[in-house]
Amino acid sequence: MDRTERTERTPKQDRSRATRQRLLEAAVSCLAEHGWAGSTVSVVAERAGVSRGAAQHHFPTREDLFTAAVEYVAEERSTALRALFPQGATGDRRAVVTALVDLYTGPLFRAALHLWVAASNEDQLRPRVTELEAHVGRETHRIAVDLLGADESTPGVRETVQGLLDMSRGLGLANLLTNDTARRERVVAQWATLLDQTLG
Amino acid sequence: MDRTERTERTPKQDRSRATRQRLLEAAVSCLAEHGWAGSTVSVVAERAGVSRGAAQHHFPTREDLFTAAVEYVAEERSTALRALFPQGATGDRRAVVTALVDLYTGPLFRAALHLWVAASNEDQLRPRVTELEAHVGRETHRIAVDLLGADESTPGVRETVQGLLDMSRGLGLANLLTNDTARRERVVAQWATLLDQTLG
DSSP: OHHHHHHHHHHHHHHHHHHHHHHHHHHHHOOOOHHTTTTOHHHHHHHHHHHHHHHHHSSSHHHHHHHHHHHHHHHHHHHHHHHSSSSSOSSOOHHHHHHHHTSSSSSSHHHHHHHHHHHHHTTTHHHHHHHHHHHHHHHHHHHHHHHTTTOOTTTTTHHHHHHHHHHHHHHHHHTTTSSOHHHHHHHHHHHHHHHHHHOO | HHHHHHHHSSSSHHHHHHHHHHHHHHHHHHHHHOOOOOOOHHHHHHHHHOHHHHHHHHSHHHHHHHHHHHHHHHHHHHHHHHHHHTTTTTSSSHHHHHHHHHHHHSSHHHHHHHHHHHHHHHHTTTTHHHHHHHHHHHHHHHHHHHHHHHHHTTHHHHHHHHHHHHHHHHHHHHHHSSHHHHHHHHHHHHHHHHHHHHHH
């Protein structure tokens, strides 16, 4: 946002924006810790220190709140990932692979996982989450191609990058119940080498 | 089981075994369709056409029933995977990679995923599921190494196979909300080629 925009915002708008952000962050940690069954608008409002009415003003339904929350944090993480490599395509592919895999461990992946699993059984949630997932997936793929300096016009390169992101998702899942860090680092080191050879 | 063992089994034992198996299969489909929150011993007993008392005789707790169910089906699938390649190590690595990835799509993976996610929030379930997961993971890794004819004494080979199984898990997750078959086949084809080059 540039300076002109900021001076045009009223204190009330700023407060509203801050409230929305607190709700979204509380929703993600709630989903990561308690799962879908334990995550209601009331629980999140209390956690965020916001009244139930104010929460419902921002997010009329539970589905609105949780899909917005996962999208918000996914965008924050994409921004953080790009900020790690401000020059874009880098020679250090191992560092890029490590940073990409890191997107899939920690609370955002955990929250997203709860949302996916809930959506697989809840008809109201499924279309929203499927659309969100497609959006986040495309964006992550675009960033990965860019940072790896991958040339998708070469046959097989697109699928190589997709497979890397599938592997990252699987590594995130492997980290759900136990701390899988040591094993994950060895797998990432090996596949970063293979990827480097393949992408040339 | 050999013929001698079979003749020593009484009809009562056979019935008990059949009841147990019906309960385990009903538990897996229940978990895949309704998730942990919708899966109780009563619901499974009804689905299997077994009285609640008989179900509780076999499985005193919900945790007993569902961890046994996921383990049972995982073993069935390992057996089926080995049966696909009765000669063991095969020249056709792409066929092996496809068969391995297939283990992670469909109702078993879906049921296991519900169990993992529930276990991440339920203290009673977590140690059982973590132990089960370690057991199934080791067994799958052993089968994969064997069928791929991979030599784990060569540096990097162990991590290459692990990464393949992580990718398979990620591909299973990508198939949860939408039918991802077409994309998955392209990724598997490409990664099977990479694997073939790496394993030599």
